[in-house]
Amino acid sequence: MASVIGKSLLTFFFPLNFTADCNAILKALQPIFQEQGMTETVHNWEDHGYLATYITKNGSFANLRIHPHGLVLVDLQSFNDHTKGREEVDQLLNKVEERMKELFHGNIKRVKRLPAILRGGVIDRYWPTADGRLVEYDIDEVVYDEDSPFQNIKILHSKQFGNILILSGDVNLAESDLAYTQAIMGSGKEDYTGKEVLILGGGDGGILYEIVKLKPKMVTMYMRKTCGDVLDNLKGECYQVLIEDCIPVLKRYAKEGRMFDYVINDLTAVPISTSPEEDSTWEFLRLILDLSMKVLKQDGKYFTQGNCINLTDALTLYEEQLSRLYCPVEFSKETVCVPSYMELWVFYTIWKKQTDI
Amino acid sequence: MASVIGKSLLTFFFPLNFTADCNAILKALQPIFQEQGMTETVHNWEDHGYLATYITKNGSFANLRIHPHGLVLVDLQSFNDHTKGREEVDQLLNKVEERMKELFHGNIKRVKRLPAILRGGVIDRYWPTADGRLVEYDIDEVVYDEDSPFQNIKILHSKQFGNILILSGDVNLAESDLAYTQAIMGSGKEDYTGKEVLILGGGDGGILYEIVKLKPKMVTMYMRKTCGDVLDNLKGECYQVLIEDCIPVLKRYAKEGRMFDYVINDLTAVPISTSPEEDSTWEFLRLILDLSMKVLKQDGKYFTQGNCINLTDALTLYEEQLSRLYCPVEFSKETVCVPSYMELWVFYTIWKKQTDI
Numbered sequence: 001m002a003s004v005i006g007k008s009l010l011t012f013f014f015p016l017n018f019t020a021d022c023n024a025i026l027k028a029l030q031p032i033f034q035e036q037g038m039t040e041t042v043h044n045w046e047d048h049g050y051l052a053t054y055i056t057k058n059g060s061f062a063n064l065r066i067h068p069h070g071l072v073l074v075d076l077q078s079f080n081d082h083t084k085g086r087e088e089v090d091q092l093l094n095k096v097e098e099r100m101k102e103l104f105h106g107n108i109k110r111v112k113r114l115p116a117i118l119r120g121g122v123i124d125r126y127w128p129t130a131d132g133r134l135v136e137y138d139i140d141e142v143v144y145d146e147d148s149p150f151q152n153i154k155i156l157h158s159k160q161f162g163n164i165l166i167l168s169g170d171v172n173l174a175e176s177d178l179a180y181t182q183a184i185m186g187s188g189k190e191d192y193t194g195k196e197v198l199i200l201g202g203g204d205g206g207i208l209y210e211i212v213k214l215k216p217k218m219v220t221m222y223m224r225k226t227c228g229d230v231l232d233n234l235k236g237e238c239y240q241v242l243i244e245d246c247i248p249v250l251k252r253y254a255k256e257g258r259m260f261d262y263v264i265n266d267l268t269a270v271p272i273s274t275s276p277e278e279d280s281t282w283e284f285l286r287l288i289l290d291l292s293m294k295v296l297k298q299d300g301k302y303f304t305q306g307n308c309i310n311l312t313d314a315l316t317l318y319e320e321q322l323s324r325l326y327c328p329v330e331f332s333k334e335t336v337c338v339p340s341y342m343e344l345w346v347f348y349t350i351w352k353k354q355t356d357i
Numbered sequence: 358m359a360s361v362i363g364k365s366l367l368t369f370f371f372p373l374n375f376t377a378d379c380n381a382i383l384k385a386l387q388p389i390f391q392e393q394g395m396t397e398t399v400h401n402w403e404d405h406g407y408l409a410t411y412i413t414k415n416g417s418f419a420n421l422r423i424h425p426h427g428l429v430l431v432d433l434q435s436f437n438d439h440t441k442g443r444e445e446v447d448q449l450l451n452k453v454e455e456r457m458k459e460l461f462h463g464n465i466k467r468v469k470r471l472p473a474i475l476r477g478g479v480i481d482r483y484w485p486t487a488d489g490r491l492v493e494y495d496i497d498e499v500v501y502d503e504d505s506p507f508q509n510i511k512i513l514h515s516k517q518f519g520n521i522l523i524l525s526g527d528v529n530l531a532e533s534d535l536a537y538t539q540a541i542m543g544s545g546k547e548d549y550t551g552k553e554v555l556i557l558g559g560g561d562g563g564i565l566y567e568i569v570k571l572k573p574k575m576v577t578m579y580m581r582k583t584c585g586d587v588l589d590n591l592k593g594e595c596y597q598v599l600i601e602d603c604i605p606v607l608k609r610y611a612k613e614g615r616m617f618d619y620v621i622n623d624l625t626a627v628p629i630s631t632s633p634e635e636d637s638t639w640e641f642l643r644l645i646l647d648l649s650m651k652v653l654k655q656d657g658k659y660f661t662q663g664n665c666i667n668l669t670d671a672l673t674l675y676e677e678q679l680s681r682l683y684c685p686v687e688f689s690k691e692t693v694c695v696p697s698y699m700e701l702w703v704f705y706t707i708w709k710k711q712t713d714i
Contacts, residue, residue, distance in 0.1 A: 005424075005428065005430065007366065007432070009364065009474065009476070011476045011477065013477060039400075041398055041400075041410070043396075043398075043412050043418075045414075045416055047416075048415065048416030049416070051410075051412065051418055053398075053408075053410055055400050055408065057402075058405065059402055059404075059405030059406070059424070061400075061408055061420075061422075063418075063420065063434070065418075065434065067362075067416070067477070071362065071476075071477040073362065073434070073476060073477075075364070075432070075434075077420070077422065077430070077432075110481070112476075112481065112483070114474070114483055114485070114491055115485050115489050115490065115491045117366065117471070117491065119366070119368045119428075119430060119469075120368065120370060120424070120428040120430075124469060125490075126469070126471055128471070128472050131495065132472050133472060133482075133492075133493040133494070133495060134471055134472040134474065134491065134492075134493040135490075135491075135492045135493060135699065136490040136491040136492060137490070138488065138490060138667055138700075159666075159667050160665075160666050160667055160700060160701045161701075176694070176701070179694070308517075309516075309517050310495055310516050310517055337533070337536070337694055337696040339694040339701060342492065342699045343495075343517060344517045344518075344533070344696060
């Protein structure tokens with residue numbers, strides 16, 4: 001059984017312009033660690049305070065970092081396999097907190113203790129958001145974890161979100177995320193009855209599942225190669241799933257003049273392989289957009305996901321691409337809360353600019 | 358200006374049953390830290406591998422922890438005020454990662470680098486969820502931060518969620534969270550026209566704002582004391598806001614026989630002060646429920662928030678309380694994604710059990 005290493009962080013903030021008596025803090029806290037039988041090593045900077053390292057016999061250790069400008073940090077790294085270990089860590093941190101409060105009375109501005117960070121376990125609970133924030137998921141099971149020739153494919157089970165599909169570290173879709181599927185289908189404002197629909201990507205099958213309920217004439221879905229081994233090939237009365245690269249097919253459709261009422265692009269935001277067609281990500285995006293517009297009816301709609309609302313530069317760059325297509329287009333966007341993303345997500349609706357009558 | 362201390366965590370996982378050559382790893386990584394002019398201290402356990410601590414002249418330090426069962430942890434604590442500092446940390450971690458990959462070729466099962474944890478700044482970005490998970494918010498401004506006699510009141514600005522109200526460390530409501538207000542009003546399924554509505558709590562004013570749009574006969578809102586200094590006293594044609602303790606008022610209404618079509622309990626899940634009425638949290642909750650049922654019409658509805666869906670024990674305990682009221686009640690519940698919570702939230706609808714005709 002693999003060990004889980006917990007990293008517990010405790011921080012004391014003092015008021016601005018406060019000068020801490022680093023030596024007094026060290027002296028006050030030392031006994032707490034020494035009582036645990038921990039071995040001490042102290043480093044003393046001339047202008048930067050103290051670093052004391054405390055080591056136990058069983059491989060755990062603590063760092064006590066005292067900054068003279070009024071900041072004290074306690075980090076504990078220990079085995080947390082069993083409840084007892086966690087309790088011991090909590091007790092130690094409680095003692096440090098009490099001693100600090102005794103020493104400074106009301107002079108500590110803030111005390112912050114973060115939940116322990118678990119490392120080294122079979123289950124990885126940390127999947128940062130698209131805008132780079134640290135978030136912990138309630139993962140309790142690894143359902144699937146394999147490398148395809150193109151990317152790493154994980155399905156992890158979350159207590160609250162259900163199974164989550166994670167492709168090369170990006171949270172793609174969870175069972176809780178009907179909001180994503182609804183948004184990329186036009187948020188319930190479209191009538192799909194008797195319509196021709198083309199889905200690019202959509203490997204999780206969510207869009208197809210929702211759209212066939214709406215009785216379209218024919219849905220054609222192209223899954224990118226990388227999902228080829230995840231889902232079975234499907235064919236029904238009003239839909240077909242094709243597991244092949246969508247670019248040559250789009251080109252053939254454009255040549256044949258085959259037109260769609262709706263094109264839904266659910267390929268990943270950053271394409272995995274752009275060769276041999278083009279070698280820049282943005283060129284690839286524009287190629288898909290141009291080809292999609294060629295197979296879109298004059299009054300048709302193109303739906304796609306953008307990115308996290310905080311990635312304003314990326315979204316602006318995307319919108320700039322829209323003015324560089326072979327035909328003039330207009331667009332609207334909508335911000336949606338997709339439960340498992342832990343960040344707000346932007347979706348686009350794009351249509352051909354209507355020429356004056 | 359306060360310094361921000363960044364804690365960067367890098368973890369290497371090896372396959373199960375792998376035995377790491379701790380000494381070889383230490384020897385391979387040492388030069389990377391020494392090139393930076395860092396001073397080394399090494400601790401060697403008999404059965405638990407190595408801890409090497411590297412210290413710079415400017416107060417930063419790194420811990421390299423090598424576990425013999427196949428887990429290598431690198432933690433860097435440094436000043437991150439300026440972009441240059443962050444780049445230096447990234448470069449150092451990149452070098453460690455490259456060296457490790459050279460050393461082990463394909464034998465590293467996983468490498469995980471977490472976003473740096475920022476400590477000691479004016480802005481605190483970490484507000485753990487109700488179920489205890491570590492989540493980082495995109496906070497960019499402290500709008501308000503004061504202690505009332507009852508609790509700490511913070512309003513922090515999030516780039517994506519807008520202003521967030523945080524009471525004693527609990528995320529209460531953000532400007533993005535219309536979903537909360539809609540859920541606690543019955544998710545759009547109720548007709549409030551001409552109805553008598555009683556709101557308990559609701560200090561942020563969101564429920565009142567939404568409900569008066571629906572033309573009720575009269576809304577009476579009791580804010581708990583602690584919010585008395587946050588909002589102005591309000592009175593309009595179809596609503597009144599009273600800033601006083603709701604318990605004596607509920608008792609008076611019950612005595613007078615004043616009845617409501619809807620009672621919306623938006624008091625915090627865990628009451629701040631239960632004295633002098635009762636001294637247990639659950640007793641207090643039952644008291645509020647009992648009094649609310651006394652002022653609720655026979656066909657009226659009581660709406661309230663529960664808690665995070667993962668806190669199943671707390672929710673079960675709450676449901677048990679419902680069977681202990683003075684009158685028999687029935688309930689339904691709904692799970693809602695409230696954007697700024699980063700966890701799914703349970704809401705209850707409670708009504709008086711209809712007696713047989």
